[in-house]
Amino acid sequence: MSGSEGLSVIVRSGDYGSAHYALALAAAALAVNKPAVLFFTMGGLRALQGPPAPLDGWDKDADHRQRGVGDFETLLAACVELGARFIVCDMGLRSLGLAAGDLRSDVPFTVAGIVTLLEETRPGMHLVAL
Helix, strand or coil: CCCCCEEEEEECCCEHHHHHHHHHHHHHHHHCCCCEEEEECHHHHHHHCCCCCCCECCCHHHHHHHCCCCCHHHHHHHHHHCCCEEEEEHHHHHHHCCCHHHCCCCCCEEEECHHHHHHHCCCCEEEEEC
């Protein structure tokens, strides 16, 4: 990847719009050869419990597909294929009573904490919370 510019996104909301936009942002960064880190915590962990992900507003996914907008699975697959770094928050898992095994096996994630997110967010990278 070129340079240190890139994107780290904290996905903490359990709604479809936030998770979908986080994936769109990460996929766009990766498409222009910039690193992307996706940090899933609290309600955002629901995005990795599917498919279909048990997110509030999930019905928007069918609308997106029908209108030619990248749907959740397409964006998630793009992020995986393009090499996004997926971090699942250990505190968020414990807070919700989840285990790593409760999440999707097709997404290569690391269970870690906020310190790891901060270490992965290098100088020049943008940090966004959704």
